[in-house]
Amino acid sequence: MAGGEAEIISAVLEGFTVVSRLEVGPFRDDDDLDALRELDATIFGSLAYPYFVLRQVVDAHRDEILLARLDGKLCGYALTMTSRMSDVAWFQGLGVHPKYQGRHIGRRLACAALTKLFGAGIRTVQLVVRPANTAAVELYQSLDFQWQKDLPGYFGRGQDRMLMSCTLSKKLTRTLQAQARSDGEVRPAAVGPSPDRADAASTRG
Numbered sequence: 335m336a337g338g339e340a341e342i343i344s345a346v347l348e349g350f351t352v353v354s355r356l357e358v359g360p361f362r363d364d365d366d367l368d369a370l371r372e373l374d375a376t377i378f379g380s381l382a383y384p385y386f387v388l389r390q391v392v393d394a395h396r397d398e399i400l401l402a403r404l405d406g407k408l409c410g411y412a413l414t415m416t417s418r419m420s421d422v423a424w425f426q427g428l429g430v431h432p433k434y435q436g437r438h439i440g441r442r443l444a445c446a447a448l449t450k451l452f453g454a455g456i457r458t459v460q461l462v463v464r465p466a467n468t469a470a471v472e473l474y475q476s477l478d479f480q481w482q483k484d485l486p487g488y489f490g491r492g493q494d495r496m497l498m499s500c501t502l503s504k505k506l507t508r509t510l511q512a513q514a515r516s517d518g519e520v521r522p523a524a525v526g527p528s529p530d531r532a533d534a535a536s537t538r539g
């Protein structure tokens with residue numbers, strides 16, 4: 335997806351209409367790195383990337399990071415990693431600040447990232463996710479990811495994950511593109527977690 339696409343989110347806050355601007359775009363500079371580090375820690379807690387890992391990820395995969403900014407402030411990110419030796423990409427990271435979850439920011443980030451991968455010639459995308467992470471699993475399923483196999487102890491003892499995979503096609507990508515840009519129904523923004531989505535689990539993978 336071309337960087338810098340923006341849309342308007344309106345929220346009703348005690349009778350006032352608050353208009354927020356959501357922008358999904360590329361990683362820009364070291365200021366983004368600091369903000370990303372803070373956001374990653376907020377979302378993933380003890381499973382956040384150590385700074386030196388994030389630094390190296392940014393250096394090696396800068397083009398595969400998409401950032402969501404609400405009124406200019408970082409609120410979500412998507413990270414993919416593609417090997418030059420194969421046509422398979424990994425969806426390595428997807429996260430939205432807890433305050434802004436449930437407002438289709440994660441869906442837009444994921445759709446934009448997958449669309450970008452398709453444009454780069456990638457046809458298979460894999461990811462690992464905790465089976466009990468309902469929010470993430472349902473999002474991935476809705477994007478055509480399918481269960482491949484269980485991975486007991488993938489991140490160590492008690493940290494089971496499952497492998498999911500998606501085959502990108504022209505038809506699917508058209509749907510993804512539409513979702514990445516959709517102005518459809520948007521839940522109120524910047525007024526705290528949506529009550530119906532407050533149970534979204536925060537876990538890496």
Ligand SMILES: CC(C)(COP(=O)(O)OP(=O)(O)OC[C@H]1O[C@@H](n2cnc3c(N)ncnc32)[C@H](O)[C@@H]1OP(=O)(O)O)[C@@H](O)C(=O)NCCC(=O)NCCS
Nearest residue numbers: 429430435436437438439440441469470472473536537539
């Ligand atoms: C998973 C995550 C990225 C989703 O982003 P989000 O902006 O909160 O989700 P969206 O509003 O875009 O919802 C997209 C879809 O996810 C699913 N979903 C989101 N929250 C959900 C919840 N609490 N329960 C069930 N399904 C949920 C739904 O299918 C939803 O589609 P719908 O609204 O059309 O029904 C976000 O919740 C998050 O950052 N969680 C913590 C980190 C994490 O677990 N990342 C994934 C690691 S693999």
